[in-house]
Amino acid sequence: MVRKTAVGFGLLVGLSAGLIAQVPGASSQPRLAAGLQVGYNSGLGVEVHGLVADFAEGFPFQVRLGIRRTAVEPGVALDARRIFINNNTNGIPEESGRTWNFRLDFLYPAQVLSLRKAYFFGGVRHASFTGNFNFVGGNEDFDISSNHWGFGGGLESHFGVGSQVDMVITTGVEYFASSTLSGHDTAYSPDGDSVNPREDYTYADADAAIGQPKFAPLIMFGFLYHF
Secondary structure, rough: OOOHHHHHHHHHHHHHHHHHHOOOOOOOEEEEEEEEEEEEEOOEEEEEEEEOOOOOOOOOOOOEEEEEEEOOOOHHHHOOOOOOOOOOOOOOOEEEEEEEEEEEEEEEEOOOOOOOEEEEEEEEEEEEEEEEEEEEHHHHHHHEEEEEEEEEEEEEEEEEOOOOOEEEEEEEEEEOOOOOEEOOOEEEEEOOEEEEOOOOOHHHHHHHEOOOOOEEEEEEEEEEEEE
16 A cells, blocks of 8 residues: 555646646746655654745745655554454564655745744645554464544744755654454444454444554754755
């Protein structure tokens, strides 16, 4: 699913670039930049992104497309096993989780306190979550996955550290809608349309056991290079 989403965003970027080139009055030399950030978003994350500005006359926003990988807490191992697999308790649980977050933002200049270069930002998100639960010695090693659409926004500040480089501090929040949780041969959906549910478990039980994206603060630090 991550590959399909990445391809979809790639096609979106290509289509957007083509449309930008055809916009009447578009600048012949749009400003381009690329950035790298690290920080916290329900876990330690690393993000890369590209930014374009001044590509259309009178258009007040900068546009940014990015991808972030975050290491997250996947959930409660024993609960995940009971809800998606079986009631066995043998084995020593090892767990890991990750989220791939694809984001499209629009940035608008902001006047905040004495910050010289600050921007409000907001846009759409798509997150692909995978939590792995491995019961060592218990013959169980399985993934729980989900895909979510959402949105986010916040404030970021740029501080020049060179003629082409800015230090960037970003703060904000992100929200993701509930989505189907799938693992092994079982799936639980928010609308109650579950596939092969275990015992009398419902989506609410699966939702409580798994650490998929929901609502989270965003704090990132990094650098932006202007071409």
